[in-house]
Amino acid sequence: MTNAEKTDGRQTDGRRRGALPRRRRSPISVAFVVRRFLATVVLCLAVTFVVFLLSNVIPADPASANLGDAARSDPEAVAAFRAKYHLDDGLLTQYGEFLQRLAHGDLGTSIQTQQPVLSDLADRAPATAELAIAAVFMAVLVGVPLGMVSALKRDRPADHLLRTVSLTGMSVPAFWLGLLALQLFYYRLGWVPGGGRLPVGGEPPPSVTGMYTLDALLTGRLGTFTDAVHHLILPALILATPGIALLTRFTRAAVLDVISEDYVRAATAKGLKRSTVLRRYVLRGATPLVITVSGLALANVFVASVLVEQVFSWSGLGSYAYQSAVRLDFPAVMGACLCITLVYVTINLVVDVLYGVVDPRIRVGS
Amino acid sequence: MTPVLEIRDLRVKMPTPRGHVTVVDGVDLTAEPESIAGIAGESGSGKTITMLAVLGLLPPDAIVEGSARLAGRELIGLPERELRAVRGRRMAMIFQDPLASLHPMLTIGRQLTDHMRAHLGLGRAKARARAVELLAEVRLPDPAGMLDRHPHEFSGGMRQRVAIAMALACEPEVIIGDEPTTALDVTVQAGILRLLDRLRRESGVTVVLVTHDLGVMSALADTLSVFYSGRVVETGTAGTVLRRPRHPYTAGLLAALPSPEAKVDQGVRPIPGTPPVPGDRPSGCAFHPRCPHGVDQCAVEVPAPVELDDRHRFACPPDPFAAGRTS
Known part of the structure; x- marks a missing residue:
């Protein structure tokens, strides 16, 4: 009998007698990972197909979008362009070829940069990752305490204010907020730089992770680190805004939910300090919801980054996706979409696994 | 003996959308050291609210008046800091559903x-x-x-x-058990109750046992107080109250107990009507609309408790169960 069987047997046996085995269950099962992996493959296929169709049915011509004025009026140049990117093949043939290359890990060559899409994505992903991570950290660090305050001051002025502000924060489009913030903090006040990841001519730190702040720290370049943080702070804050608002509202709801639980009253009846009860019992009870919403916020950051990166000249995945879409750079669009799909799926997977970690009652996938 | 816990004239008004409603109305309760003090009554009769009020666990907008002394020290109105030193340390509480309270x-x-x-x-x-x-x-x-x-x-x-x-x-000196066995299987209940009884004898803790199970009371409790609609209608030693109840409500509760010998449809006599909701309590004796022994005066006057020599108190002036009288 294996250990796993033993513990399972104990689970169903109501009368557990004698010594209980000390064990720490793994929060995920193998079957769960396999299932999720297969689902991811299917999802990616579906996404590529839809994006492929959409890119091809729109009434625009990549040749005229990418060729210069002179070349555009030269039928031979246009024909050569179309032949190079197989634009005259049937749709299904094109899609089949795309899949075939994809199976070999080849996303094709970007029309715009003339580089393999895969290496373009690899170049730009760290920049977006840096931005997104910073944004979600800000969202959690600000949103959770605000939500807590809002719940504890329920129906009092502070609560009303926070609820109004958070509703506004959720409704305002991030790129518009970004433009306003640039106008104020860069143009008027000069507190932050106007865009980019480093000052013009600034030398990026040696690449370890591709995230400038982290790399600068790892390689001990404090000056570069300060510069990078300086450039990061405003776009990250703009991207964090909807997340802060979302977390404020959901943390408020979760705390109000948990605070009326019996176990909170029981903890108070034990004579624990209110701050201990709030921290250890209430906030802990609210973590599953906070994790869900943080995952949601992180996923939203990737969507918002498409326009916000453009506003802040941040050369990440978002601006890459934007520029590829405008230029009808199909291979790049497909690559960017695939990449964002994978990020989405991964975030969801991480959220599900974290449930099992924070809540011992949940064994993910069973 | 000085009582460990002495509640005098405790009144609690709970906030509702229609203003404050009196849910506990002049409750007196005494628990002697190392005893099990039973509190019985239907849901909503104010048993739990009384206990929560003593520990200061009611929401801040609840109004609590009267007195509750733990070994002579007044608890009502104590600042939060000092209450915290009492909770869990000198007076602990066990809640109904252990799954929800952990x-x-x-x-x-x-x-x-x-x-x-x-x-x-x-x-x-x-x-x-x-x-x-x-x-x-x-x-x-x-x-x-x-x-x-x-x-x-x-x-x-x-x-x-x-x-x-x-x-x-x-x-702690006092443990309040708020229906500690209600959420458990019948087979498990006895074990928990025996445990409480043993702890009382071994560690000398006083147990206030809130339950609507009169069978539990007769087995364990030293004293018994019966709650009805926010008031104590009868109190005394458990044996006296259960064997010779003087309040019609207590008598009704006992008659409603299924006995193992009788078939359900013969042996059990439910009390007619439903318990009053807090905030909509009948005038006078709150039990009068359901009482088979009521007189006109019952609907008018809140009955004053009568005390007999053996500390048996009950609040029913018509006293239909007085010795020598047949009901």
Whole structure:
């Protein structure tokens, strides 16, 4: 009998007698990972197909979008362009070829940069990752305490204010907020730089992770680190805004939910300090919801980054996706979409696994 | 003997959308040292609210008046800081549903030690050692192995034993058990009650036992107070109250008990009508609309309690069950 069987047997046996085995269950099962992996493959296929169709049915011509004025009026140049990117093949043939290359890990060559899409994505992903991570950290660090305050001051002025502000924060489009913030903090006040990841001519730190702040720290370049943080702070804050608002509202709801639980009253009846009860019992009870919403916020950051990166000249995945879409750079669009799909799926997977970690009652996938 | 817990004329008004409503109306209650003081009554009769009021656990907008003394010290109106030093340390509480009253995501060890560390200033290792002792004291198997596990891994009876161990942790003078067996299987209830009884004898703790189960009362309680609609309608030693009830409500509760011999449709006589909702209490004696012995005066006057020589008190002036009278 294996250990796993033993513990399972104990689970169903109501009368557990004698010594209980000390064990720490793994929060995920193998079957769960396999299932999720297969689902991811299917999802990616579906996404590529839809994006492929959409890119091809729109009434625009990549040749005229990418060729210069002179070349555009030269039928031979246009024909050569179309032949190079197989634009005259049937749709299904094109899609089949795309899949075939994809199976070999080849996303094709970007029309715009003339580089393999895969290496373009690899170049730009760290920049977006840096931005997104910073944004979600800000969202959690600000949103959770605000939500807590809002719940504890329920129906009092502070609560009303926070609820109004958070509703506004959720409704305002991030790129518009970004433009306003640039106008104020860069143009008027000069507190932050106007865009980019480093000052013009600034030398990026040696690449370890591709995230400038982290790399600068790892390689001990404090000056570069300060510069990078300086450039990061405003776009990250703009991207964090909807997340802060979302977390404020959901943390408020979760705390109000948990605070009326019996176990909170029981903890108070034990004579624990209110701050201990709030921290250890209430906030802990609210973590599953906070994790869900943080995952949601992180996923939203990737969507918002498409326009916000453009506003802040941040050369990440978002601006890459934007520029590829405008230029009808199909291979790049497909690559960017695939990449964002994978990020989405991964975030969801991480959220599900974290449930099992924070809540011992949940064994993910069973 | 000086009572450990003495509640005098306790009144609680709870906030509702239609203003404050009196849910506890002049309750008197006494618990002698090392006794089990039973409190019986239907849901909504104010039993639990009374106990929560004593520990200051009601929402801040509840209005609490009257007196509740723990070993002579007034608790009502005590500042939060001082109440905190009483809660869990001198007076602990066991709640009805152990699954709901234990935090599902924290380990048993954590929940068993955090108030010991706060109240007794124990270090982590000492608190854990004491936790193991406590779990053994409430007769749980493999106490050391339990500390790092979570409540959902145990049965209801085991969880309630954990809750009792938590209540015992700081050696309080009084433990309030708020229907501690109601959520448990019948087969498990007896074990929990025997445990409480043993702890009372061994560690000299006073137990206030809130339950609507009169069978439990007759087996365990020394004294019994019967609540109806926020008032104590009858109180005395458990034996007297259960054998010779003087209040029609107590008599009705006893008649409503199924006895093992009688078939349900013969032996059980339910009390007609439904208990009043707080805020919509009948005038005079709140029980009068359901009482088979009521007289005109009952609907008008709130009955004053009558005290007999053996500390048996009841609030029913017509006294239909007086000795020599047949009802």
